[in-house]
Amino acid sequence: MIRLVALLIWLLAPGIALAQSNVPDVIGPQPKIQIGLSTDTIFITSDFTGAVLTVFGAVTNTSGSPEATDSAYTIAVTLEGPREKAVVRKKSRVFGIWVNTHSEELKNVPLSYSIATSSRIGGPAGNTVLTDLGIGVEAIAAGTLQKEAELADFVEALRRQRIESGLYTQNDDAVQFLSGPLFRASLSLPAEIPVGLHVVEAFMFANGKLIDQVSLPLRIAKSDWEQTISRAARNNSLIYGLLAVILAVVTGWLGRIVFKRD
Template identity: 30%
Template sequence: MRTVYICFVIVLLLISRTALSQEIVLGLSKNEVGITAFFDGSEILVFGAIKPNKAIETNVPVDVIVTIASPRQPVTAWRKEKKFGIWVNVDAVEIDLAPNFYAVATTAPFNQVVNAVSDLRHSISVERMIRSVGAPMEVDEPNEFSKAIIRIRQDQGLYQTLPGAVILKENMLFSTAVTLPSNLLEGEYVARIFLTKEGDVISYHETTIDVRKVGVGRWLYNLAHTHPAFYGLLSLAVAIFAGWLAAMAFRAVRS
């Protein structure tokens, strides 16, 4: 399957050699991801080619960075302390913008493929993708809240740093695979590809991936948001019916 994708990229490359303003030809194995009731994750193959250009036809090798991000949204981070034997929330910081899912794959260790200035300008690293402008004055070490969000979502497989996961052949063809976990939120995800040389971003391209609930999951989601009262009654009826079935099964086993 990957051979087919690479051949497709080569055809695109030959067709568009005259358009030197664009240096990256990009393709995805899928532009849509459907979240069903039994969705257990998915994998997206990102592949492409670097078109010959005087800016990159030098003895200095180029590197490729691939990122996939969900829409960013606010999130509240809490700090817990143990008081009287009970863990309670004591401090909170509102993170202005943070993606629920973010993956960054590179051809080499991150610090070797992009410098701090380019990272700041393009928000490539996980830390730069999280925006936290202000925090309450009484909160100590507010940066620790952002680090906690990163740590928790890394443990959940939602934040992924994949050094060396991008395969670059002959300084022209590249490919990588990004695994999407089962606990995705729907929305328009953005796939970005950066071409770097000596740590500087010299070319950039992006496309979108539509992640949506489908089937029964979509029907239940729409029902909960458009008719919440009916959804609540339906949930109650299902719970009562399930309890009745469990009771009948228990009686049958005992008898």
């Protein structure tokens, strides 16, 4: 009898160990993230010098009750602009003159990109997580741009140029937990932010792993007067050009009369 019991224990031991290894790390409702924007449309005027978009959010479980604190989760909030192709040119010195000698077309590139995080996502290991998910300024090339070795210099040049112009920004510790699960993120919009449909996306991490993500649209549009001028220049370019020339001539003539010396 003792030998039979020992044999049964020996046979069941691997199954017990396997069952224990499959026990989930978190028991209970899976935490979720929810966000809201201070505005869903930002209008660009002639004197627009930039703006700040405030994103409010909360971490809840599936039943909707508060679930997290600032020490339990890391939050990353991104604002990604419309995607278009970009042509990057390389200059070389030819007979003492700098000229464009080579160019590459990079497809599906965000015109603008901003990210704010509550803290660094686990150091170097966290950077790998972000890169694998295509999150962050440094991860843009790994996600949507070509990764061939010969394009590395062009990708880096494009990223550097857009960082210098303020179109690509990354700020750690820019997401603040207000009280318990409530948080707020502030994203800076540069003066040259492109017009079109942008996407605000929030990511929630725990122990270096992505737990949940959610997104909302944000529209960047020109104000009525600026939009009218832009539409006229695009749809009636000849008439727009003639009116611009006439306006310049009239302005010069009036200036000559006003400032004419006796």
